[in-house]
Amino acid sequence: MRVLISDNLAQVGVDILKQAGLEVDVKTGLGPDEIKAVIGGYEGLIIRSATKVTADLLESASRLKVVGRAGIGLDNVDIPAASQKGVIVMNAPDGNATTTAELAISMMMALSRNIPQATASMKSGKWEKKKFMGHELSGKTFGVVGIGRIGSIAANRAQGLKMKTIAYDPHMPREVAEKIGVELVGLEELAARSDYISVHVPLTKETKHLLSTEFFAAMKPSGMLIDCARGGVCDEAALYEALKSGQIAGAALDVYAQEPTTLENCPLLGLDNFICTPHLGASTSEAQENVAVAIAEQVADYLLKGTVTNAVNVPSVSDEVLAQVGPYITLGEMLGNMHMQLARGGVQEVVLEYGGALADLNISPITVAFLKGLFMPILKEAVNYVNAPIIARDRGIKIVESRTDRTEDFINQLSVKVITDAGENVLVGTVFGKNEPRLVRLNTFRLEALPSGPMLLVFNNDVPGVIGALGTELGKARVNISRMTVGQEEKSKQNIIFLGTDQLITSELLERVRALDNISDAQALDL
Numbered sequence: 001m002r003v004l005i006s007d008n009l010a011q012v013g014v015d016i017l018k019q020a021g022l023e024v025d026v027k028t029g030l031g032p033d034e035i036k037a038v039i040g041g042y043e044g045l046i047i048r049s050a051t052k053v054t055a056d057l058l059e060s061a062s063r064l065k066v067v068g069r070a071g072i073g074l075d076n077v078d079i080p081a082a083s084q085k086g087v088i089v090m091n092a093p094d095g096n097a098t099t100t101a102e103l104a105i106s107m108m109m110a111l112s113r114n115i116p117q118a119t120a121s122m123k124s125g126k127w128e129k130k131k132f133m134g135h136e137l138s139g140k141t142f143g144v145v146g147i148g149r150i151g152s153i154a155a156n157r158a159q160g161l162k163m164k165t166i167a168y169d170p171h172m173p174r175e176v177a178e179k180i181g182v183e184l185v186g187l188e189e190l191a192a193r194s195d196y197i198s199v200h201v202p203l204t205k206e207t208k209h210l211l212s213t214e215f216f217a218a219m220k221p222s223g224m225l226i227d228c229a230r231g232g233v234c235d236e237a238a239l240y241e242a243l244k245s246g247q248i249a250g251a252a253l254d255v256y257a258q259e260p261t262t263l264e265n266c267p268l269l270g271l272d273n274f275i276c277t278p279h280l281g282a283s284t285s286e287a288q289e290n291v292a293v294a295i296a297e298q299v300a301d302y303l304l305k306g307t308v309t310n311a312v313n314v315p316s317v318s319d320e321v322l323a324q325v326g327p328y329i330t331l332g333e334m335l336g337n338m339h340m341q342l343a344r345g346g347v348q349e350v351v352l353e354y355g356g357a358l359a360d361l362n363i364s365p366i367t368v369a370f371l372k373g374l375f376m377p378i379l380k381e382a383v384n385y386v387n388a389p390i391i392a393r394d395r396g397i398k399i400v401e402s403r404t405d406r407t408e409d410f411i412n413q414l415s416v417k418v419i420t421d422a423g424e425n426v427l428v429g430t431v432f433g434k435n436e437p438r439l440v441r442l443n444t445f446r447l448e449a450l451p452s453g454p455m456l457l458v459f460n461n462d463v464p465g466v467i468g469a470l471g472t473e474l475g476k477a478r479v480n481i482s483r484m485t486v487g488q489e490e491k492s493k494q495n496i497i498f499l500g501t502d503q504l505i506t507s508e509l510l511e512r513v514r515a516l517d518n519i520s521d522a523q524a525l526d527l
Protein backbone atom coordinates (compact mmCIF):
# COMPACT_ATOMS: atom_id res chain seq x y z
CA MET A 1 0.00 0.00 0.00
CA ARG A 2 1.19 3.51 -0.82
CA VAL A 3 1.24 6.70 1.23
CA LEU A 4 1.78 10.21 -0.15
CA ILE A 5 3.29 12.81 2.21
CA SER A 6 2.47 16.18 0.66
CA ASP A 7 3.61 18.58 3.43
CA ASN A 8 6.83 18.63 5.50
CA LEU A 9 6.89 15.71 7.93
CA ALA A 10 9.75 14.91 10.34
CA GLN A 11 11.92 12.06 8.98
CA VAL A 12 11.08 9.82 11.94
CA GLY A 13 7.48 9.63 10.64
CA VAL A 14 8.65 8.62 7.16
CA ASP A 15 10.85 5.90 8.72
CA ILE A 16 7.96 4.49 10.80
CA LEU A 17 5.75 4.18 7.71
CA LYS A 18 8.52 2.46 5.72
CA GLN A 19 9.43 0.09 8.55
CA ALA A 20 5.77 -0.90 8.77
CA GLY A 21 6.06 -2.06 5.12
CA LEU A 22 4.30 0.83 3.39
CA GLU A 23 5.57 2.41 0.19
CA VAL A 24 6.12 6.11 0.89
CA ASP A 25 6.48 9.07 -1.48
CA VAL A 26 7.41 12.48 -0.08
CA LYS A 27 6.30 15.19 -2.55
CA THR A 28 6.01 18.56 -0.85
CA GLY A 29 5.08 21.86 -2.45
CA LEU A 30 2.76 20.37 -5.11
CA GLY A 31 -0.04 22.61 -6.43
CA PRO A 32 -3.69 21.43 -6.29
CA ASP A 33 -3.63 20.15 -9.90
CA GLU A 34 -0.37 18.28 -9.35
CA ILE A 35 -1.72 16.48 -6.26
CA LYS A 36 -4.93 15.74 -8.13
CA ALA A 37 -2.94 14.13 -10.93
CA VAL A 38 -1.17 11.66 -8.61
CA ILE A 39 -3.58 11.08 -5.67
CA GLY A 40 -5.36 8.20 -7.44
CA GLY A 41 -2.31 6.00 -6.78
CA TYR A 42 -2.38 6.22 -2.97
CA GLU A 43 -4.24 4.58 -0.07
CA GLY A 44 -2.93 7.11 2.47
CA LEU A 45 -2.27 10.86 2.46
CA ILE A 46 -0.32 12.68 5.19
CA ILE A 47 -0.58 16.46 5.39
CA ARG A 48 -0.06 19.51 7.61
CA SER A 49 -1.80 22.84 6.98
CA ALA A 50 -0.58 23.57 3.44
CA THR A 51 -2.29 20.83 1.38
CA LYS A 52 -5.97 21.56 0.73
CA VAL A 53 -7.98 18.33 0.76
CA THR A 54 -11.03 19.55 -1.16
CA ALA A 55 -14.07 17.67 -2.48
CA ASP A 56 -12.53 18.12 -5.93
CA LEU A 57 -9.24 16.46 -4.88
CA LEU A 58 -11.16 13.62 -3.18
CA GLU A 59 -13.03 12.98 -6.46
CA SER A 60 -9.73 11.81 -7.96
CA ALA A 61 -8.68 9.85 -4.87
CA SER A 62 -10.16 6.54 -5.97
CA ARG A 63 -8.00 4.35 -3.67
CA LEU A 64 -7.69 6.71 -0.73
CA LYS A 65 -8.63 5.25 2.67
CA VAL A 66 -7.14 7.70 5.14
CA VAL A 67 -6.00 11.32 5.49
CA GLY A 68 -3.60 11.86 8.42
CA ARG A 69 -2.97 15.39 9.71
CA ALA A 70 0.39 15.78 11.50
CA GLY A 71 -0.97 18.35 13.95
CA ILE A 72 -4.37 19.58 15.12
CA GLY A 73 -6.11 21.92 12.67
CA LEU A 74 -8.27 20.41 9.92
CA ASP A 75 -9.53 23.69 8.43
CA ASN A 76 -7.86 22.60 5.17
CA VAL A 77 -9.79 19.32 4.93
CA ASP A 78 -13.36 18.97 3.63
CA ILE A 79 -14.41 16.46 6.31
CA PRO A 80 -18.01 15.90 5.10
CA ALA A 81 -16.71 15.20 1.56
CA ALA A 82 -14.16 12.73 2.98
CA SER A 83 -16.86 11.00 5.07
CA GLN A 84 -19.07 10.71 2.02
CA LYS A 85 -16.25 8.94 0.17
CA GLY A 86 -15.55 6.65 3.15
CA VAL A 87 -12.15 8.26 3.74
CA ILE A 88 -11.13 8.37 7.41
CA VAL A 89 -9.67 11.66 8.62
CA MET A 90 -7.41 11.52 11.68
CA ASN A 91 -5.20 14.06 13.43
CA ALA A 92 -2.57 14.17 16.18
CA PRO A 93 -4.11 16.56 18.70
CA ASP A 94 -1.65 16.15 21.57
CA GLY A 95 1.84 16.60 20.17
CA ASN A 96 2.27 20.34 19.63
CA ALA A 97 0.45 22.04 22.53
CA THR A 98 3.50 22.92 24.67
CA THR A 99 5.43 24.25 21.68
CA THR A 100 2.54 26.50 20.61
CA ALA A 101 2.09 27.85 24.15
CA GLU A 102 5.83 28.60 24.20
CA LEU A 103 5.51 30.64 20.98
CA ALA A 104 2.74 32.71 22.58
CA ILE A 105 5.00 33.44 25.57
CA SER A 106 7.92 34.24 23.22
CA MET A 107 5.67 36.67 21.36
CA MET A 108 4.73 38.37 24.63
CA MET A 109 8.38 38.83 25.53
CA ALA A 110 9.34 40.00 22.04
CA LEU A 111 6.50 42.53 22.09
CA SER A 112 7.19 43.86 25.57
CA ARG A 113 10.92 44.40 24.88
CA ASN A 114 10.69 45.37 21.16
CA ILE A 115 13.10 42.60 20.23
CA PRO A 116 12.19 42.30 16.50
CA GLN A 117 12.16 46.09 16.00
CA ALA A 118 15.47 46.54 17.86
CA THR A 119 17.08 43.74 15.83
CA ALA A 120 15.97 45.34 12.55
CA SER A 121 17.20 48.76 13.75
CA MET A 122 20.67 47.50 14.71
CA LYS A 123 20.98 45.50 11.51
CA SER A 124 20.33 48.69 9.57
CA GLY A 125 23.34 50.27 11.31
CA LYS A 126 21.53 52.24 14.05
CA TRP A 127 21.94 52.29 17.87
CA GLU A 128 18.53 53.47 19.09
CA LYS A 129 18.78 52.71 22.81
CA LYS A 130 16.28 55.39 23.83
CA LYS A 131 13.63 54.43 21.30
CA PHE A 132 13.12 50.88 22.56
CA MET A 133 11.94 51.33 26.13
CA GLY A 134 10.07 48.19 27.22
CA HIS A 135 7.82 46.90 30.02
CA GLU A 136 8.45 44.37 32.79
CA LEU A 137 6.12 41.33 32.84
CA SER A 138 6.34 40.54 36.55
CA GLY A 139 3.15 41.60 38.35
CA LYS A 140 1.25 42.25 35.11
CA THR A 141 -1.98 40.51 34.07
CA PHE A 142 -1.98 37.80 31.40
CA GLY A 143 -5.45 37.29 29.90
CA VAL A 144 -6.17 34.05 28.04
CA VAL A 145 -9.02 33.69 25.57
CA GLY A 146 -9.79 29.93 25.54
CA ILE A 147 -8.28 28.09 28.50
CA GLY A 148 -8.03 24.63 26.86
CA ARG A 149 -4.89 22.57 26.30
CA ILE A 150 -2.64 25.33 24.90
CA GLY A 151 -4.22 28.22 26.83
CA SER A 152 -3.67 26.48 30.16
CA ILE A 153 -0.01 25.72 29.37
CA ALA A 154 0.52 29.39 28.39
CA ALA A 155 -1.16 30.49 31.67
CA ASN A 156 1.09 28.13 33.65
CA ARG A 157 4.21 29.62 32.02
CA ALA A 158 2.94 33.17 32.69
CA GLN A 159 2.44 32.24 36.37
CA GLY A 160 6.10 31.20 36.39
CA LEU A 161 6.90 34.75 35.24
CA LYS A 162 4.99 36.01 38.31
CA MET A 163 2.06 37.29 36.26
CA LYS A 164 -1.59 37.23 37.38
CA THR A 165 -3.64 34.98 35.09
CA ILE A 166 -7.27 35.51 34.09
CA ALA A 167 -9.25 33.85 31.28
CA TYR A 168 -12.40 34.09 29.22
CA ASP A 169 -13.87 30.67 28.32
CA PRO A 170 -17.64 30.39 28.74
CA HIS A 171 -17.48 26.62 28.22
CA MET A 172 -15.03 25.93 31.02
CA PRO A 173 -16.36 25.39 34.56
CA ARG A 174 -15.04 27.86 37.12
CA GLU A 175 -13.68 25.10 39.39
CA VAL A 176 -11.53 23.64 36.58
CA ALA A 177 -9.95 27.04 35.88
CA GLU A 178 -9.50 27.77 39.58
CA LYS A 179 -7.62 24.49 40.04
CA ILE A 180 -4.90 25.84 37.74
CA GLY A 181 -4.90 29.24 39.41
CA VAL A 182 -6.80 31.08 36.68
CA GLU A 183 -9.70 33.44 37.40
CA LEU A 184 -12.56 33.18 34.86
CA VAL A 185 -13.97 36.55 33.76
CA GLY A 186 -16.21 37.94 31.00
CA LEU A 187 -14.72 38.98 27.66
CA GLU A 188 -15.04 42.71 28.29
CA GLU A 189 -13.52 42.43 31.74
CA LEU A 190 -10.64 40.41 30.29
CA ALA A 191 -10.03 43.14 27.70
CA ALA A 192 -10.10 45.87 30.34
CA ARG A 193 -7.93 44.17 32.98
CA SER A 194 -5.23 42.44 30.91
CA ASP A 195 -1.84 43.86 30.04
CA TYR A 196 -1.21 40.99 27.59
CA ILE A 197 -3.97 38.98 25.93
CA SER A 198 -3.22 35.61 24.34
CA VAL A 199 -5.76 33.86 22.12
CA HIS A 200 -6.12 30.05 22.21
CA VAL A 201 -9.57 29.22 20.77
CA PRO A 202 -10.38 27.32 17.57
CA LEU A 203 -12.04 29.23 14.73
CA THR A 204 -15.78 28.52 15.03
CA LYS A 205 -19.00 30.35 14.20
CA GLU A 206 -18.84 31.75 17.75
CA THR A 207 -15.18 32.81 17.71
CA LYS A 208 -15.03 34.36 14.21
CA HIS A 209 -14.05 38.02 14.78
CA LEU A 210 -14.43 37.53 18.55
CA LEU A 211 -11.66 40.11 18.78
CA SER A 212 -13.36 43.04 17.12
CA THR A 213 -13.49 46.84 17.21
CA GLU A 214 -15.46 46.70 20.50
CA PHE A 215 -12.93 44.35 22.07
CA PHE A 216 -9.95 46.56 21.15
CA ALA A 217 -11.85 49.63 22.40
CA ALA A 218 -12.23 47.91 25.80
CA MET A 219 -8.47 47.13 26.05
CA LYS A 220 -5.97 49.30 27.95
CA PRO A 221 -4.02 51.71 25.71
CA SER A 222 -0.88 49.89 26.94
CA GLY A 223 -2.46 46.47 26.21
CA MET A 224 -0.91 44.00 23.77
CA LEU A 225 -2.53 41.17 21.85
CA ILE A 226 -1.03 37.80 20.86
CA ASP A 227 -2.82 35.34 18.56
CA CYS A 228 -1.17 31.98 17.86
CA ALA A 229 -4.48 30.11 17.42
CA ARG A 230 -6.34 30.59 14.14
CA GLY A 231 -6.65 33.35 11.57
CA GLY A 232 -10.12 34.91 11.54
CA VAL A 233 -10.62 34.91 15.34
CA CYS A 234 -9.09 38.36 15.28
CA ASP A 235 -10.68 40.90 12.92
CA GLU A 236 -7.50 42.04 11.15
CA ALA A 237 -9.04 45.27 9.79
CA ALA A 238 -10.19 46.26 13.29
CA LEU A 239 -6.79 45.35 14.73
CA TYR A 240 -5.10 47.52 12.08
CA GLU A 241 -7.20 50.52 13.12
CA ALA A 242 -6.58 49.88 16.85
CA LEU A 243 -2.79 49.66 16.34
CA LYS A 244 -2.54 52.56 13.91
CA SER A 245 -4.56 54.92 16.11
CA GLY A 246 -2.61 53.89 19.22
CA GLN A 247 -5.77 52.58 20.87
CA ILE A 248 -3.70 49.52 21.86
CA ALA A 249 0.09 49.35 22.14
CA GLY A 250 1.11 46.28 20.17
CA ALA A 251 0.11 42.97 18.62
CA ALA A 252 1.73 39.73 17.52
CA LEU A 253 0.13 37.29 15.10
CA ASP A 254 1.24 33.81 14.01
CA VAL A 255 -1.96 33.01 12.10
CA TYR A 256 -3.92 35.00 9.53
CA ALA A 257 -7.24 35.15 7.73
CA GLN A 258 -5.39 34.45 4.50
CA GLU A 259 -2.26 32.30 4.44
CA PRO A 260 0.39 32.60 3.00
CA THR A 261 0.29 36.20 4.16
CA THR A 262 1.87 39.25 2.52
CA LEU A 263 1.63 43.03 2.86
CA GLU A 264 -0.90 42.97 -0.01
CA ASN A 265 -3.42 40.74 1.79
CA CYS A 266 -2.54 41.90 5.35
CA PRO A 267 -1.72 45.62 5.81
CA LEU A 268 -0.80 44.90 9.46
CA LEU A 269 2.63 43.88 8.16
CA GLY A 270 3.35 47.55 7.47
CA LEU A 271 2.93 48.70 11.10
CA ASP A 272 5.88 49.23 13.49
CA ASN A 273 3.94 48.07 16.57
CA PHE A 274 3.01 44.78 14.92
CA ILE A 275 5.24 41.69 14.96
CA CYS A 276 4.65 38.40 13.20
CA THR A 277 5.69 34.85 12.39
CA PRO A 278 4.53 32.72 9.42
CA HIS A 279 2.34 30.14 11.27
CA LEU A 280 5.27 28.78 13.29
CA GLY A 281 3.24 27.73 16.36
CA ALA A 282 3.97 24.03 15.92
CA SER A 283 7.35 24.43 14.24
CA THR A 284 9.86 23.02 16.69
CA SER A 285 11.82 19.84 16.11
CA GLU A 286 10.32 18.33 19.28
CA ALA A 287 6.69 19.02 18.34
CA GLN A 288 7.22 17.94 14.76
CA GLU A 289 8.71 14.65 15.94
CA ASN A 290 5.77 14.12 18.31
CA VAL A 291 3.12 14.68 15.64
CA ALA A 292 5.06 12.79 12.94
CA VAL A 293 5.42 9.70 15.16
CA ALA A 294 1.77 9.84 16.22
CA ILE A 295 0.33 10.25 12.73
CA ALA A 296 2.67 7.73 11.09
CA GLU A 297 1.72 5.08 13.67
CA GLN A 298 -1.99 5.89 13.35
CA VAL A 299 -1.97 5.77 9.52
CA ALA A 300 0.09 2.54 9.42
CA ASP A 301 -2.18 0.93 12.06
CA TYR A 302 -5.25 1.78 10.05
CA LEU A 303 -3.92 0.75 6.63
CA LEU A 304 -2.33 -2.47 7.84
CA LYS A 305 -4.52 -3.58 10.79
CA GLY A 306 -7.74 -1.62 10.37
CA THR A 307 -7.33 -0.01 13.82
CA VAL A 308 -8.78 3.49 14.01
CA THR A 309 -7.27 6.07 16.41
CA ASN A 310 -8.06 9.78 16.78
CA ALA A 311 -10.43 9.75 13.81
CA VAL A 312 -12.70 12.77 13.59
CA ASN A 313 -15.22 11.14 11.28
CA VAL A 314 -15.44 7.50 12.40
CA PRO A 315 -16.08 5.99 15.84
CA SER A 316 -13.51 3.53 17.22
CA VAL A 317 -15.76 0.44 17.35
CA SER A 318 -15.74 -2.93 15.58
CA ASP A 319 -17.63 -3.33 12.28
CA GLU A 320 -20.04 -5.67 14.09
CA VAL A 321 -21.00 -3.06 16.72
CA LEU A 322 -21.08 -0.34 14.08
CA ALA A 323 -23.60 -2.32 12.01
CA GLN A 324 -25.97 -2.35 15.02
CA VAL A 325 -25.53 1.13 16.44
CA GLY A 326 -24.35 3.13 13.37
CA PRO A 327 -27.62 5.05 12.81
CA TYR A 328 -27.87 5.87 16.54
CA ILE A 329 -24.30 7.14 16.51
CA THR A 330 -25.35 9.63 13.83
CA LEU A 331 -28.44 10.52 15.91
CA GLY A 332 -26.41 10.94 19.11
CA GLU A 333 -23.83 13.16 17.44
CA MET A 334 -26.57 15.27 15.85
CA LEU A 335 -28.35 15.77 19.20
CA GLY A 336 -25.05 16.64 20.93
CA ASN A 337 -24.13 19.23 18.32
CA MET A 338 -27.55 20.81 18.50
CA HIS A 339 -27.55 20.84 22.29
CA MET A 340 -24.31 22.83 22.44
CA GLN A 341 -25.60 25.33 19.88
CA LEU A 342 -28.77 25.81 21.94
CA ALA A 343 -27.06 25.87 25.34
CA ARG A 344 -26.49 29.04 27.29
CA GLY A 345 -23.77 28.83 29.96
CA GLY A 346 -21.23 26.13 30.79
CA VAL A 347 -22.39 22.50 30.63
CA GLN A 348 -22.57 20.80 34.04
CA GLU A 349 -24.54 17.59 33.50
CA VAL A 350 -25.75 15.39 30.64
CA VAL A 351 -28.60 12.94 31.24
CA LEU A 352 -29.12 10.36 28.47
CA GLU A 353 -32.13 8.07 28.48
CA TYR A 354 -32.08 5.19 25.99
CA GLY A 355 -35.64 4.01 25.30
CA GLY A 356 -37.38 1.14 23.51
CA ALA A 357 -35.23 -0.90 21.12
CA LEU A 358 -32.24 1.24 22.04
CA ALA A 359 -32.27 -0.05 25.60
CA ASP A 360 -31.00 -3.46 24.43
CA LEU A 361 -28.00 -2.14 22.48
CA ASN A 362 -24.38 -1.38 23.38
CA ILE A 363 -25.04 2.26 24.24
CA SER A 364 -21.54 3.44 25.13
CA PRO A 365 -20.49 4.35 21.54
CA ILE A 366 -23.73 6.36 21.25
CA THR A 367 -22.94 8.31 24.43
CA VAL A 368 -19.41 8.93 23.13
CA ALA A 369 -20.84 10.15 19.80
CA PHE A 370 -23.23 12.44 21.71
CA LEU A 371 -20.30 13.93 23.65
CA LYS A 372 -18.26 14.37 20.46
CA GLY A 373 -21.21 16.19 18.88
CA LEU A 374 -21.60 18.29 22.04
CA PHE A 375 -18.00 19.51 22.01
CA MET A 376 -17.65 19.96 18.24
CA PRO A 377 -19.14 23.48 18.04
CA ILE A 378 -16.61 24.72 20.63
CA LEU A 379 -13.55 22.49 20.17
CA LYS A 380 -13.82 21.56 16.49
CA GLU A 381 -11.13 19.06 15.47
CA ALA A 382 -9.63 18.88 18.96
CA VAL A 383 -12.43 16.46 19.89
CA ASN A 384 -12.73 12.94 18.48
CA TYR A 385 -14.46 9.64 19.27
CA VAL A 386 -11.65 8.68 21.61
CA ASN A 387 -11.06 11.76 23.71
CA ALA A 388 -14.67 13.06 24.01
CA PRO A 389 -15.38 11.24 27.34
CA ILE A 390 -11.97 12.36 28.69
CA ILE A 391 -12.74 15.99 27.82
CA ALA A 392 -16.11 15.66 29.60
CA ARG A 393 -14.41 14.23 32.69
CA ASP A 394 -11.69 16.93 32.69
CA ARG A 395 -14.38 19.61 32.51
CA GLY A 396 -16.18 18.08 35.47
CA ILE A 397 -19.31 17.27 33.41
CA LYS A 398 -21.50 14.63 35.08
CA ILE A 399 -22.81 11.97 32.67
CA VAL A 400 -25.89 9.96 33.63
CA GLU A 401 -27.05 7.09 31.38
CA SER A 402 -30.22 5.06 31.83
CA ARG A 403 -32.28 2.55 29.88
CA THR A 404 -36.05 2.20 29.76
CA ASP A 405 -38.55 0.04 27.86
CA ARG A 406 -40.97 2.95 27.89
CA THR A 407 -40.96 5.47 25.00
CA GLU A 408 -43.26 8.34 24.02
CA ASP A 409 -44.46 7.24 20.57
CA PHE A 410 -41.47 5.63 18.97
CA ILE A 411 -39.95 2.16 18.74
CA ASN A 412 -36.57 3.60 19.62
CA GLN A 413 -35.85 6.89 21.31
CA LEU A 414 -32.89 8.80 22.71
CA SER A 415 -33.77 11.56 25.13
CA VAL A 416 -31.00 13.86 26.34
CA LYS A 417 -31.17 16.60 28.91
CA VAL A 418 -28.23 19.01 29.11
CA ILE A 419 -27.99 21.06 32.29
CA THR A 420 -25.86 24.23 32.28
CA ASP A 421 -25.24 26.89 34.90
CA ALA A 422 -27.84 29.01 33.07
CA GLY A 423 -30.67 26.49 32.51
CA GLU A 424 -31.45 23.23 30.76
CA ASN A 425 -32.75 21.83 27.45
CA VAL A 426 -34.17 18.47 26.49
CA LEU A 427 -33.92 17.04 22.98
CA VAL A 428 -35.51 13.76 21.96
CA GLY A 429 -34.53 11.93 18.79
CA THR A 430 -35.42 8.74 17.02
CA VAL A 431 -34.32 6.78 13.96
CA PHE A 432 -37.01 6.05 11.38
CA GLY A 433 -36.60 3.02 9.11
CA LYS A 434 -33.02 1.84 8.90
CA ASN A 435 -31.15 5.10 8.92
CA GLU A 436 -33.27 8.23 9.16
CA PRO A 437 -32.47 10.24 12.28
CA ARG A 438 -35.11 12.75 13.38
CA LEU A 439 -35.49 15.29 16.15
CA VAL A 440 -38.95 14.65 17.63
CA ARG A 441 -39.03 16.90 20.69
CA LEU A 442 -37.35 20.13 21.71
CA ASN A 443 -38.18 20.83 25.36
CA THR A 444 -41.99 20.73 25.42
CA PHE A 445 -42.45 21.16 21.65
CA ARG A 446 -43.21 18.06 19.63
CA LEU A 447 -42.03 18.12 16.02
CA GLU A 448 -40.43 15.97 13.35
CA ALA A 449 -37.32 17.55 11.90
CA LEU A 450 -34.05 16.55 10.30
CA PRO A 451 -31.51 19.01 11.69
CA SER A 452 -28.92 19.43 8.96
CA GLY A 453 -27.08 22.33 7.34
CA PRO A 454 -27.87 25.98 8.12
CA MET A 455 -31.11 26.44 10.07
CA LEU A 456 -33.24 29.04 11.78
CA LEU A 457 -35.16 28.19 14.93
CA VAL A 458 -37.97 30.59 15.82
CA PHE A 459 -40.10 30.69 18.98
CA ASN A 460 -43.43 32.41 18.41
CA ASN A 461 -47.04 32.91 19.54
CA ASP A 462 -49.44 30.63 17.69
CA VAL A 463 -51.32 33.42 15.87
CA PRO A 464 -51.97 34.12 12.17
CA GLY A 465 -49.40 36.01 10.10
CA VAL A 466 -46.14 34.92 11.75
CA ILE A 467 -45.01 32.51 9.02
CA GLY A 468 -45.89 35.08 6.32
CA ALA A 469 -43.90 37.85 8.02
CA LEU A 470 -40.97 35.52 8.58
CA GLY A 471 -40.99 34.37 4.94
CA THR A 472 -41.06 37.99 3.75
CA GLU A 473 -38.10 38.96 5.98
CA LEU A 474 -36.02 36.02 4.77
CA GLY A 475 -37.07 36.69 1.17
CA LYS A 476 -35.90 40.32 1.48
CA ALA A 477 -32.49 38.99 2.58
CA ARG A 478 -32.57 36.57 -0.39
CA VAL A 479 -32.40 33.55 1.94
CA ASN A 480 -34.13 30.52 0.45
CA ILE A 481 -36.12 28.23 2.78
CA SER A 482 -35.52 24.60 1.86
CA ARG A 483 -37.46 22.85 4.68
CA MET A 484 -39.96 23.90 7.32
CA THR A 485 -41.40 22.14 10.39
CA VAL A 486 -43.71 23.64 12.98
CA GLY A 487 -43.82 22.29 16.54
CA GLN A 488 -46.76 23.17 18.77
CA GLU A 489 -47.42 23.42 22.45
CA GLU A 490 -51.19 23.41 22.61
CA LYS A 491 -51.75 24.58 26.17
CA SER A 492 -49.59 27.70 26.04
CA LYS A 493 -50.38 28.48 22.35
CA GLN A 494 -46.67 28.68 21.64
CA ASN A 495 -44.98 27.36 18.48
CA ILE A 496 -41.51 26.70 17.28
CA ILE A 497 -40.70 27.01 13.59
CA PHE A 498 -37.74 25.07 12.35
CA LEU A 499 -36.48 26.28 8.98
CA GLY A 500 -33.76 24.73 6.83
CA THR A 501 -32.11 27.49 4.79
CA ASP A 502 -29.65 27.39 1.92
CA GLN A 503 -27.23 29.78 3.63
CA LEU A 504 -26.16 30.75 7.14
CA ILE A 505 -28.35 33.32 8.88
CA THR A 506 -26.34 36.48 9.58
CA SER A 507 -26.52 38.18 12.97
CA GLU A 508 -28.18 41.24 11.35
CA LEU A 509 -30.94 39.09 9.83
CA LEU A 510 -31.37 37.28 13.14
CA GLU A 511 -31.92 40.63 14.88
CA ARG A 512 -34.57 41.61 12.30
CA VAL A 513 -36.36 38.27 12.79
CA ARG A 514 -36.31 38.70 16.58
CA ALA A 515 -37.89 42.13 16.17
CA LEU A 516 -40.94 40.76 14.25
CA ASP A 517 -44.32 40.80 16.01
CA ASN A 518 -45.24 37.67 17.97
CA ILE A 519 -41.70 36.25 17.79
CA SER A 520 -40.21 35.82 21.26
CA ASP A 521 -36.80 34.49 20.25
CA ALA A 522 -34.85 33.17 17.27
CA GLN A 523 -31.60 31.29 16.96
CA ALA A 524 -29.36 30.43 14.02
CA LEU A 525 -28.00 26.88 13.94
CA ASP A 526 -25.65 25.02 11.63
CA LEU A 527 -25.18 21.25 11.67
Ligand SMILES: NC(=O)C1=CN([C@@H]2O[C@H](COP(=O)(O)OP(=O)(O)OC[C@H]3O[C@@H](n4cnc5c(N)ncnc54)[C@H](O)[C@@H]3O)[C@@H](O)[C@H]2O)C=CC1
Pocket residue numbers: 072073096097100145146147148149150151168169170171172200201202203204206207228229230254255279280281282283378379382
Ligand atom coordinates in the same frame (compact mmCIF):
# COMPACT_ATOMS: atom_id res chain seq x y z
N1 LIG B 1 -0.23 28.36 15.54
C1 LIG B 1 -0.15 27.06 15.41
O1 LIG B 1 0.69 26.54 14.69
C2 LIG B 1 -1.06 26.17 16.18
C3 LIG B 1 -2.34 26.58 16.47
N2 LIG B 1 -3.18 25.74 17.16
C4 LIG B 1 -4.52 26.23 17.44
O2 LIG B 1 -4.62 26.62 18.80
C5 LIG B 1 -6.00 26.60 19.18
C6 LIG B 1 -6.16 26.00 20.57
O3 LIG B 1 -5.78 24.63 20.56
P1 LIG B 1 -6.02 23.69 21.85
O4 LIG B 1 -5.64 24.43 23.08
O5 LIG B 1 -5.37 22.40 21.56
O6 LIG B 1 -7.60 23.53 21.81
P2 LIG B 1 -8.58 23.06 23.00
O7 LIG B 1 -9.75 22.51 22.32
O8 LIG B 1 -7.85 22.24 24.00
O9 LIG B 1 -8.97 24.46 23.70
C7 LIG B 1 -9.78 25.43 23.10
C8 LIG B 1 -10.52 26.16 24.21
O10 LIG B 1 -11.28 27.21 23.63
C9 LIG B 1 -12.51 27.30 24.34
N3 LIG B 1 -13.52 28.00 23.55
C10 LIG B 1 -14.30 27.53 22.55
N4 LIG B 1 -15.13 28.50 22.11
C11 LIG B 1 -14.85 29.60 22.85
C12 LIG B 1 -15.36 30.92 22.85
N5 LIG B 1 -16.34 31.30 22.03
N6 LIG B 1 -14.85 31.82 23.73
C13 LIG B 1 -13.85 31.46 24.60
N7 LIG B 1 -13.35 30.19 24.64
C14 LIG B 1 -13.83 29.29 23.78
C15 LIG B 1 -12.88 25.86 24.63
O11 LIG B 1 -13.80 25.73 25.69
C16 LIG B 1 -11.51 25.27 24.98
O12 LIG B 1 -11.27 25.33 26.36
C17 LIG B 1 -6.71 25.84 18.08
O13 LIG B 1 -7.30 26.78 17.21
C18 LIG B 1 -5.61 25.18 17.33
O14 LIG B 1 -5.96 24.89 16.02
C19 LIG B 1 -2.79 24.52 17.61
C20 LIG B 1 -1.52 24.08 17.34
C21 LIG B 1 -0.56 24.84 16.57
Ligand SMILES: O=C(O)C(=O)COP(=O)(O)O
Pocket residue numbers: 048049050070071072073074096279280281282283
Ligand atom coordinates in the same frame (compact mmCIF):
# COMPACT_ATOMS: atom_id res chain seq x y z
O1 LIG C 1 -1.51 21.76 14.36
C1 LIG C 1 -2.06 22.83 14.04
O2 LIG C 1 -3.28 23.05 14.19
C2 LIG C 1 -1.27 23.91 13.45
O3 LIG C 1 -1.79 24.99 13.27
C3 LIG C 1 0.12 23.66 13.01
O4 LIG C 1 0.16 23.82 11.61
P1 LIG C 1 1.39 23.27 10.75
O5 LIG C 1 1.44 21.78 10.96
O6 LIG C 1 2.62 23.93 11.28
O7 LIG C 1 1.12 23.62 9.33
